[in-house]
Amino acid sequence: MGMSDCQGVSVSVERVDWNELFQLSLPFWELIIRGSAMYWFLFLIFRFIVRREMGSVGIADILILVIIADASQNAFSGEYRSVTDGMVLVSVLVGWNYLLNWINFHVPAFRRFSDPSPLLLVRDGRLIRHNMRAEHITEEELLAKMREQGVRSLKSVKRMYMESDGSFSVIKNTK
16 A cells, blocks of 8 residues: 655555654663763853854854754654654753753853853953954954944953853943
């Protein structure tokens, strides 16, 4: 008994192994451990290495999008033998993301770990070159970010920071 689609290609429902499609191909706890290990590995990379490239999206937001996309893709393409493997893995990742967001909201000490503090780039019109080097920010890039904020010269900047989400903020002199 087969079904035909619009292009005349015959698809046999009987050939689908429904048991294999939904049965876990890896042990449940192995999926939990794999998902947790990758979540924390990627979280630490995003937290400590790729801060500037983040834009205004939070670390956890990008992290969850990337790894859910990958976990889902594996489930879709058959890297896993069952859709359930992908569902369990995505559930683990979403669970970690929810838990971290909850802890971040309720525990200020954890927030200091999960969200980097603003990085001072300009103080009283002077570049903090050490901090700029640490984030690979050139003077030209910094001046462009100032212009985006409507600031024309370093002399008019009291403080300029790179925020935890990778955006830039400027506090102008009031003189």
